């Protein structure tokens with residue numbers, strides 16, 4: 001089977017519960033789907049429907065209570081935290097709504113950070129970080145700090161940091177949530193280019209239909225269950241009719 005035809009992400013009956021003094025609450029009630037190499041998937045759903053919970057599991061930042069999740073053919077259920085961290089470092093770039101940049105650190109060093117964990121030497125880190133900064137149009141700002149650039153530029157730095165390890169997948173949880181419409185479009189055009197030109201698989205959470213429409217496929221969650229999984233355009237066409 002060719003790589004292009006195989007599933008990069010395989011999720012089967014994925015469940016997640018949280019324990020509290022009041023008892024156990026299940027927030028993901030059994031999700032199943034495949035995502036193939038090169039897909040661009042949007043995830044939507046009401047607040048509290050489980051989008052971030054699901055994304056954190058896909059991003060190997062959290063583990064499911066039951067069910068299975070395989071990434072690039074590797075089952076994650078039996079992995080310890082070190083193995084998950086390695087998988088995350090090798091295969092995944094993660095972008096958050098709040099950018100999560102180190103404020104006292106230059107953009108170059110922010111972007112280079114994931115390479116420190118890979119044992120890449122300082123000179124090679126610098127070189128790679130600057131190449132990626134150029135890709136997101138910020139080469140001039142390599143020595144600046146996050147508070148010296150705009151929100152949209154900070155999000156581009158966060159995307160650069162997510163890309164520096166050459167991940168197969170980019171997970172983004174409301175990457176445009178703090179940005180104005182014009183800046184959001186610029187970020188989405190950047191992400192779309194990475195998907196189309198470099199074949200990076202993208203899974204992106206958003207609350208906005210015009211952002212979701214950049215993605216070919218939509219997974220829509222309601223109360224921890226998938227109520228739609230199909231072409232994005234068809235979803236909005238059906239609801240507009």
Ligand SMILES: Nc1ncnc2c1ncn2[C@@H]1O[C@H](COP(=O)(O)OP(=O)(O)OP(=O)(O)O)[C@@H](O)[C@H]1O
Pocket residue numbers: 018019027045046047048049050051052053054
């Ligand atoms: N660490 C946690 N402990 C207990 N409950 C949690 C925890 N994290 C999330 N939840 C609960 O799980 C449910 C889903 O939360 P989640 O953050 O996944 O929603 P979401 O779809 O991302 O919402 P939003 O659009 O507001 O970001 C919510 O009811 C939330 O209160």
Ligand SMILES: [Mg+2]
Pocket residue numbers: 051052053173
């Ligand atoms: Mg969320």
